[in-house]
Amino acid sequence: MLCSMTLSSFFPWLTFAVAAVLTAWTRKSRPWSHLALSFVSLAVFGWILHSLTGSLVKPSFPDETSAFGALLRRVLVAAWWLLLARTLIVAGQLAFGLDRQHHPIRIASDLGAGVIYLAAIIAILDLAFGVSVTGLVATSGIIAIVLGLALQSTLGDLFSGLAIGIDRPFKVGDLIWIEGSVEGRVIEINWRSTRVATATADVATVPNSVVAKSRLLNRSSPSENHTDTVRIVLDPEVPPLRAIEVLRAATLNASLLASHPEPAITCTELRGEGSFYEITFTAPLTKIASARTDVLRQVARHTRYAGIALAPQNGTALKLRTEPTLVECLKANLLLQTLSDEEVTALAVDVITHRGQAGESIFRQGSHLASMFLIHQGAFEVCRDDGVGPRRVGTIGSGDYFGELALLTGVENAATVRALTAFVAYEVTKAAIEPLLQSNPSLLHAFEEGVAKAQALLDRTIAAQASSIPMQQGRLLDRIKVFFGVMT
Numbered sequence: 298m299l300c301s302m303t304l305s306s307f308f309p310w311l312t313f314a315v316a317a318v319l320t321a322w323t324r325k326s327r328p329w330s331h332l333a334l335s336f337v338s339l340a341v342f343g344w345i346l347h348s349l350t351g352s353l354v355k356p357s358f359p360d361e362t363s364a365f366g367a368l369l370r371r372v373l374v375a376a377w378w379l380l381l382a383r384t385l386i387v388a389g390q391l392a393f394g395l396d397r398q399h400h401p402i403r404i405a406s407d408l409g410a411g412v413i414y415l416a417a418i419i420a421i422l423d424l425a426f427g428v429s430v431t432g433l434v435a436t437s438g439i440i441a442i443v444l445g446l447a448l449q450s451t452l453g454d455l456f457s458g459l460a461i462g463i464d465r466p467f468k469v470g471d472l473i474w475i476e477g478s479v480e481g482r483v484i485e486i487n488w489r490s491t492r493v494a495t496a497t498a499d500v501a502t503v504p505n506s507v508v509a510k511s512r513l514l515n516r517s518s519p520s521e522n523h524t525d526t527v528r529i530v531l532d533p534e535v536p537p538l539r540a541i542e543v544l545r546a547a548t549l550n551a552s553l554l555a556s557h558p559e560p561a562i563t564c565t566e567l568r569g570e571g572s573f574y575e576i577t578f579t580a581p582l583t584k585i586a587s588a589r590t591d592v593l594r595q596v597a598r599h600t601r602y603a604g605i606a607l608a609p610q611n612g613t614a615l616k617l618r619t620e621p622t623l624v625e626c627l628k629a630n631l632l633l634q635t636l637s638d639e640e641v642t643a644l645a646v647d648v649i650t651h652r653g654q655a656g657e658s659i660f661r662q663g664s665h666l667a668s669m670f671l672i673h674q675g676a677f678e679v680c681r682d683d684g685v686g687p688r689r690v691g692t693i694g695s696g697d698y699f700g701e702l703a704l705l706t707g708v709e710n711a712a713t714v715r716a717l718t719a720f721v722a723y724e725v726t727k728a729a730i731e732p733l734l735q736s737n738p739s740l741l742h743a744f745e746e747g748v749a750k751a752q753a754l755l756d757r758t759i760a761a762q763a764s765s766i767p768m769q770q771g772r773l774l775d776r777i778k779v780f781f782g783v784m785t
Contacts, residue, residue, distance in 0.1 A: 335380070335383070335384040335387060336384060338380065339377070339380055339381060339384055374421070375421040378417045378420050378421050379414075379417055379421075381417065382413045382414050382416070382417035385413055386409070386410045386413055389409065453506040454488070454489045454490065454504045454505045454506045455488055455489065455505070457504075457505035457506040457508065457509035458486070458487070458488050458489065458490075458505040460509055461486065461491070461505060461508060461509065462486070466513055466515060467483055467513070467515045467517070467518075468483065468486075469483050469484065469485065469486060470482065470483060470517070471483050471515055471516075471517040471518070472515075472516040472517045472521060472582055472583075473493065473513060473514065473515050473516065473517075474513070474514040474516065475493070475503055475507075475508060475511050475512075475513055476511040476512040476513070477507075477511060479493055479495070479501045479503055480493075480495065480496070481493040481494045481495035481496060481501065482494050484500070488505075489504065489505060490502045490503060490504050490505055491503050491505060491508050516582050521581050521582050521583070522555050522579045522580065522581055522582070523579065523580070523581075523582045523585060524577060524578070524579050525577070525578060525579075525580065525585050525588070525589055526575050526576065526577045526578075527575070527576050527578075527589055527592055527593060527596075528573065528574070528575055529544065529573075529574045529575075529576065529596055529607070530570075530571040530572065530573055530574075530607065530608040530610060531571060531572050531574060531600070531605055531606070531607060531608055532571070532572070532605055532606045532607075532608055532615060532617075532618075533567065533568065533569060533570070533571055533572045533608065535572065535605050537564045537567075537572060539603075539605075540564070540572065540574060540605065541562050541564065541574070542718065542719065543599050543600060543603045543605060543674075544562045544574060544576060544596060544599070545560075545562055545676075545718060546599050546674070546675055546676040546694055546695070546717070546718045547592065547595035547596045547598070547599040547600075547676075547694070548560040548562070548576060548578060548592060548595070549676035549692055549694070549717050549718065550595045550598075550599070550676050550692050550693065550694035550695075551578070551588065551591045551592045551595050552591065552691060552692070553580055553584050553587055553588035553591045554578045554579065554580050554588055554591070554592070555578075555579040555580055555581070557579075558579060560576055560577065560578040560579075560592075561576070561577045561578075562574060562575070562576050562577075563575050563577075570608060570609075570610065570615075571608030571609075571610070571615075572608070576592060576596075578592060595694070598694070598695055598696050599674075599694060599695045600618075601618070601621075601695075601696075602620065602621060602673055602674055602695035602696055603620065603674055603695070604618050604619045604620035604621075605618065606618035620673075621673075623645050623648060623650075623723060624641055624642060624645050626671055626673060626723060627641050627644060627645060627648070627671070627723075627725075628641055629696075630671060630698055632669070632698075632701050632744060632748065633725075635740065635743035635744075635746075636733070636740070636743075640733055640737075643732075643733070644725070644729055644730070644733065647726070647728065647729035648723050648724065648725055648729060649723070649724040649726065650721065650722075650723055650724075651670075651720070651721070651722045651723070651724060652719075652720070652721050653716055653719070653720055653722075654716065654719050654720075655716050655717055655718050655719060656715065656716060657715070657716045657720075658713055658714065658715045658716075659714060659716070659722060659724075660699065660700060660710055660712070660713060660714035661710060661713050662680075662681060662682060662710055662711060662712050662713045663709060663710065664709070664710045665703075665707065665709055665710070666700070666703060666710055667703055667704055667707045667726070667727040667780075668700055668703065668704055668724050668725060668726045668727070669698060669699070669700040669701045669703070669704040669724070669725045670698060670699055670700050670714070670722050670723065670724055670725075671698045671722065671723040671725065672693060672694060672695055672696065672697050672698065672720065672721075672722050673695065673720075673721040673722060673723060674695055674719075674720055674721040675694065675695065675716060675717070675718045675719060675720025675721065675722070676692055676693070676694040676695075676716075676717045676718050676720075677692065677693050677694065677697075677714050677715060677716050677717060677720070678690075678691070678692050678714070678715050678717055679691055679692070679693060679699075679712050679713070679714055680712060680713045680714075680715065681711065681712045681713070682713075687713070690712065692717065693714075699714060701748055702748065704725060704726075704727060704730065705730075705744055705748065705773075705776070705777045705780065706773070706776040706777060706780050707727075707776075707780045708776075727780075727781075730781075731781055734781050734783050735781075735783065738783050741774060741777055741778060741783060742774070744777060745773055745774045745777065748773060
């Protein structure tokens with residue numbers, strides 16, 4: 298009899314082991330395949346147990362069975378109920394489309410799983426081991442009251458976490474502000490607390506009950522772009538329309554600003570000591586300080602080239618500013634810094650001045666215009682077409698220049714440069730440079746060095762797109778010699 302009992306008990310255990318191994322093996326495969334295998338294992342395992350106990354809901358354990366055999370059957374019944382609970386949890390997650398990677402959803406999912414497992418344990422105690430459920434509930438009620446009083450704060454955090462999971466005012470990765478000077482990016486939401494990485498490289502752990510009771514700002518919703526305003530005070534003698542035009546060109550060259558909505562420039566006050574302007578712009582919250590600096594840097598550059606002075610606010614006299622002359626612009630150019638004053642003056646005679654409006658293109662991709670352009674005033678966009686349509690590389694403006702490689706080597710223009718505002722630009726042509734090289738061949742090395750410096754500057758990244766790929770120094774010098782017919 299013992300041998301027969303052992304064999305009859307061994308088969309269910311073998312079935313349970315095989316089901317557990319197959320279920321674990323397919324866990325990382327397709328979820329529905331995993332669920333189907335769980336249901337099949339549950340049915341086969343239940344059918345075998347039904348033949349041993351008569352019923353899974355009201356199992357019977359014959360008196361003639363040995364104590365060891367009865368214990369094995371009770372454990373098998375308990376295993377079946379746990380397998381049922383696990384199968385129901387997986388089915389529920391798939392049915393409701395729950396993604397446990399999201400921490401708020403994981404809290405609700407874990408709570409539901411806990412309820413199912415609790416019900417399974419009660420069923421096991423009652424059906425498999427004959428423990429009175431009524432007495433257990435009464436005893437557990439008293440224990441629950443004691444634990445509830447002892448863990449009141451923890452339970453408050455737990456249910457607040459559940460409320461946060463349902464309401465979802467924020468998610469992992471969002472930038473939030475919690476009343477009480479806690480601000481940063483959410484890195485974790487668990488049962489008890491919310492963890493926030495602050496700007497000072499610290500991690501703040503805020504209890505969920507505090508989060509639920511506090512005022513909250515989600516800076517990532519609907520987007521992380523936020524608005525800021527800078528105030529500029531300019532020379533009151535400058536007409537507002539002229540000043541706004543220069544400030545708009547400055548914002549077009551600020552690379553960190555969001556394009557939508559566009560920056561807004563308004564004249565807020567006109568006083569004897571200065572005209573007050575406000576530039577309102579949008580930028581990602583994490584870059585708002587850098588964007589503000591970028592705007593002020595561009596304003597300083599564009600007002601300098603436009604000859605507009607910043608008005609002092611401490612009662613001192615206004616220092617008048619004039620536009621840089623053509624000669625001053627040529628001397629400030631990296632490529633031409635090695636020229637003597639006489640050579641710059643002679644070059645200025647042959648420089649072509651271009652004045653135009655927004656939308657005009659002064660440099661086109663694919664053309665062979667052997668000229669360098671110095672931007673005196675205005676803003677331009679640099680666009681390239683790589684065969685899938687034109688794309689915007691960036692913007693350049695007052696003080697920038699482009700086309701130096703086209704001027705010195707005659708390479709094909711690699712981009713189109715189009716004006717975004719009214720502009721003034723100076724064109725230095727091959728015909729203007731050629732007499733200088735013929736009379737002073739030593740300038741070849743100076744030009745080569747100037748191109749190398751220009752290519753190395755970070756601010757030249759966008760403007761350099763208008764030329765071809767930079768060449769090695771030796772090869773560049775050879776190209777300049779051949780292009781201008783200079784032999785040294």
